[in-house]
Amino acid sequence: MCSAMVLLCIFVAVLCQVCALPLKNSTEPNEVKMRMKRKYSDEIENWDEITAMDQILIVNSRLRAPRGVTFRDGDIASSYPRSAITCPGNACLWPKSVDGFVYVPYIMSPLYDDMDRITIETGMQDISAGTCVKFVPRTQQGSFLDIQPRYGCWSFLGQTGGSQTLSLQTPGCMWSGVAAHEFMHALGFVHEQSRSDRDHYVTIVWKNIMPDQTHNFRKQATNNLHSPYDYNSVMHYGRYAFSEDGGPTIIPKPDPYIPIGQRDGPSALDLHKINVNLELANDV
Ligand SMILES: [Zn+2]
Numbered sequence: 001m002c003s004a005m006v007l008l009c010i011f012v013a014v015l016c017q018v019c020a021l022p023l024k025n026s027t028e029p030n031e032v033k034m035r036m037k038r039k040y041s042d043e044i045e046n047w048d049e050i051t052a053m054d055q056i057l058i059v060n061s062r063l064r065a066p067r068g069v070t071f072r073d074g075d076i077a078s079s080y081p082r083s084a085i086t087c088p089g090n091a092c093l094w095p096k097s098v099d100g101f102v103y104v105p106y107i108m109s110p111l112y113d114d115m116d117r118i119t120i121e122t123g124m125q126d127i128s129a130g131t132c133v134k135f136v137p138r139t140q141q142g143s144f145l146d147i148q149p150r151y152g153c154w155s156f157l158g159q160t161g162g163s164q165t166l167s168l169q170t171p172g173c174m175w176s177g178v179a180a181h182e183f184m185h186a187l188g189f190v191h192e193q194s195r196s197d198r199d200h201y202v203t204i205v206w207k208n209i210m211p212d213q214t215h216n217f218r219k220q221a222t223n224n225l226h227s228p229y230d231y232n233s234v235m236h237y238g239r240y241a242f243s244e245d246g247g248p249t250i251i252p253k254p255d256p257y258i259p260i261g262q263r264d265g266p267s268a269l270d271l272h273k274i275n276v277n278l279e280l281a282n283d284v
Contacts, residue, residue: 049238049259050238050263051234051236051237051238051260051261051262051263052175052177052178052180052181052234052261052262052263053074053075053181053191053235053236053237053238053241053261054238054240054241054261054263055153055172055173055175055178055263056074056075056153056154056173056178056181057074057075057238057241057242058172059152059153059169059172059173060074060075060152060153060154063151063152063154064151065077066150071154072215072216073190073191073194073216073218074216074241074242075152075153075154075155075181075182075185076154076155076156076157076185076190077154077155077156077157077165078156078157079156079160091158092157092158092159092160092188093158093159093187093188093277093278093280094133094143094158094159094187096132096278100132101132101133101134102132102133102134102278103134103136103141104133104134104135104136104144104145104183104186104187105135105136105137105138105139105141105143105144105145106124106135106136106137106138106144106145106146106147106166107137107138107144107145107146107147108120108147109146109147109148109149111148111149111170112149112170113170115174116149116168116170116171116174119174119175119176119179120147120168120174120176120179122176122179123176123177123178123179123180123182123183123265124179124180124183126176126180126265126266127180127183127184127187127266127271127274130266130268130271130274130275131271131274131275131278132274132275132278133187133274133278135183142161142162143159143160143161143162143163143164144163144164145164145165145166145186146163146164146165146166147166147167147168148165148166148167148168149167149168149169149170150165150167150169151167151169152167152169152172152173153167153168153169153172153173153178153181153182154166154167154182154185155167155182155183155185155186156185156186157185157186157188157190158186158187158188159186159188164186166182166183166186167182168182175263176265177234177262177263177264177265178263180234180265180266181234181235184234184235184266184270184274187274187277188277189235189270189273189274189277190220190222190235191235191236191237192229192230192231192233192235192236192237193217193236193237193250193260194218194219194220194222195219195220195222195224195229196219196220196221196222196224197224197229198219198229199219200229201229201231201252201253202250202251202252202253202260203250203251203252203253204217204249204250205247205248205249205250205251208243208244208245208247208248208249209242209243209244209249210242210243210244211244213242216241216242217242217249223277223280225273225276225277226276227269227272227273227276228269230267230269230270230273231252231258231259231260231261232259232260232261232262232267232269233261233266233267233269233270234261234262234263234264234265234266234267234270235270236260236261236262237249237250237260237261238250238260238261239251239260239261
């Protein structure tokens, strides 16, 4: 039921996105060269280009894992001994209700102010408006998101069972695109450039990555859901993620000027993938 409702929206949205992809950047070569040399994080020169993941990495730069938790890929939490980053057998998907929707219950910390709550709820709505996911305040459900302003922006991957923390620090993580990014982790999605087929679409510049951070660029055994690689995904790392000296760590191919990542919220393809993924979810 829900699938039929969103199919048309998704089709139109994907069409619009494809139409709006004159991916060749018109920037002059010298300007590009200068940007390629810019410093990552606190020396980013053009703040218009900062992606959701850039902001997350800035906030999380001094993140220390709470007891019993480790972090992978900058912002994905896992509990000992559950260290798998993938979701084998779709075991981490939230269950699908008989009406076709997937309800994700949540509670939100009273420490947030009104503006914080609006930002976080916008992140939820940007997902639910184009998908069969509905974020609902928890009543009696046993499994739910516990959204808290802990240190950093991070989430567990998929449904872990019981109460699961999703941290959105204020004010650092108070961007709706950052919130949507973390909610997509909670729905079971890893970063776009972690896809098993990413080497067809991007070059990872290993020599530019901080030596102790190369583990954040591992490929994962992802189910790519027959979806195209999405440079515009809100789950994509920025071009300079984990850069050692300001050089790019990810270069799209064959066209290196294709913009990667953004901060506005889930792309049309992100929404499409969420819906396709939900088809795999178990019925309640
Ligand atoms: Zn992330």
